[in-house]
Amino acid sequence: MLRKDGDARSSRLERSAGSTAAAHGGVSPRPLRGTVRGRALIVDDDRSIRLILRETLRADGWTVDEVDDGAAVEEQLEQQRYDLLLLDLYMPGMNGYEVLRRIRLTRGAVLPGWKTPATVGIVVLSGAAGNDGLSFAARLGADACLSKPFELADVLAAVRGIKR
Numbered sequence: 001m002l003r004k005d006g007d008a009r010s011s012r013l014e015r016s017a018g019s020t021a022a023a024h025g026g027v028s029p030r031p032l033r034g035t036v037r038g039r040a041l042i043v044d045d046d047r048s049i050r051l052i053l054r055e056t057l058r059a060d061g062w063t064v065d066e067v068d069d070g071a072a073v074e075e076q077l078e079q080q081r082y083d084l085l086l087l088d089l090y091m092p093g094m095n096g097y098e099v100l101r102r103i104r105l106t107r108g109a110v111l112p113g114w115k116t117p118a119t120v121g122i123v124v125l126s127g128a129a130g131n132d133g134l135s136f137a138a139r140l141g142a143d144a145c146l147s148k149p150f151e152l153a154d155v156l157a158a159v160r161g162i163k164r
Helices: 008-023 047-059 070-079 096-104 130-140 152-161
Strands: 038-043 062-067 084-088 121-126 144-147
Parallel strands (some): 121 144
């Protein structure tokens, strides 16, 4: 169980984890054994968020890496080709808006030195951005934008809805 004493967000995440199975008739939809959907990078400064997203994506067939600040994103994108980014907007280092702008700068191409293409699927997750901030992230090129706290079923639906 994911728990930080006194952390209301962690308890909402715990309830959210159970709601994924409930939303699918008590069974979380899983890919066929051995199926790999691709490689995902989780970018969030909250360790509990990274943990729940990592376990959810792994159960859904993704290979998952994670970083805890925006400044580390570029290094990861240079070293590895990603099919999906789950991106927080407000974190230390480079904020998520700047990460989005840099990734989408050259749509359809691979940025110099990057293994990850600018067309990588991006799901933005933010608790502080509000509707205006999430709309701005969508205009910068996010494929889906969700507010925190989120339902894990909504995250999976957003991830699976990205057509690349």
